[in-house]
């Protein structure tokens with residue numbers, strides 16, 4: 001990627017590196033309706049367009065994971081983890097169809113089949129994906145740890161309407177990787193990624209666009225430049241994410257076995273902090289709760305539940321509408337959870 005460009009999002013959580021903006025590439029492939037969706041997305045991003053329905057849905061069809069990554073609530077002991085979700089309830093095929101049916105003829109354009117979970121565990125995933133495409137969803141995301149991205153999963157994804165496959169890797173060094181992505185199998189994951197990329201080339205597919213990402217952490221921060229340089233030559237885009245601490249203080253284990261305690265800063269967030277997620281998207285949790293964003297704090301900000309009300313009613317309801325307008329204010333009137341969210345984003349620096 002010779003002409004690398006950079007995009008920094010509103011929260012500075014993620015830095016993307018790419019030769020060509022993935023949204024523009026997709027617009028070329030998908031055509032005018034996709035361009036229109038991105039226009040609305042960008043306008044909502046600056047509070048200039050209030051959609052009639054979330055433009056993007058994150059659907060957490062179940063709560064659970066096969067790994068216990070150090071920066072994720074799944075690393076918590078079961079009792080504390082229970083505060084983050086329930087594995088007793090799930091969005092089954094009927095629920096997913098109902099959600100997607102509600103989005104017909106609205107501003108809904110994008111779905112990410114994920115939440116605090118690993119999407120490839122869901123046996124109905126490809127039925128959900130096909131149904132989303134059948135109701136006109138143009139941009140279908142999967143974000144995966146790639147442990148289950150075996151040959152069969154690769155074929156299914158490559159022959160599906162998925163537009164973006166986001167693979168979370170965090171490190172190219174086996175020991176560092178295993179100190180972050182606890183419970184994973186580095187060799188298998190690398191083999192899976194390699195197979196997927198080779199097969200995509202063999203089949204001559206432009207989609208899905210592939211993103212490889214790393215969360216910048218105390219244990220891998222020194223290697224981010226090399227990580228990005230390695231993957232820039234091989235995939236469509238690379239994402240380096242700042243870490244969001246999911247609680248006030250967290251302890252990270254370093255590759256040498258030592259540990260480091262990190263606390264959220266207590267200072268008020270930068271007054272320029274703006275967040276437009278509540279104008280663009282919602283996350284629907286496995287129990288039907290509707291969260292106004294995809295941040296850790298947002299998972300505790302319940303705007304309504306899809307089993308009690310329609311998504312439109314939740315989206316346009318007094319609670320959500322007020323929350324949304326408060327973000328547009330100058331300066332924004334931040335909910336205490338949003339203040340905590342701003343304080344939770346840590347840049348461990350080091351290139």
Ligand SMILES: C[S@@+](CC[C@H](N)C(=O)[O-])C[C@H]1O[C@@H](n2cnc3c(N)ncnc32)[C@H](O)[C@@H]1O
Nearest residue numbers: 071072117118143144145168215241242243244
């Ligand atoms: C919660 S994961 C779920 C998807 C999948 N299991 C995975 O790991 O890719 C979604 C994304 O959030 C990232 N992530 C996890 N913990 C994070 C944290 N504390 N701060 C920022 N991003 C985080 C993951 O690396 C992944 O790219």
Ligand code: SF4
Nearest residue numbers: 065067069072074145
């Ligand atoms: S693989 Fe994803 S959902 Fe699972 S523990 Fe890691 S970050 Fe969390």
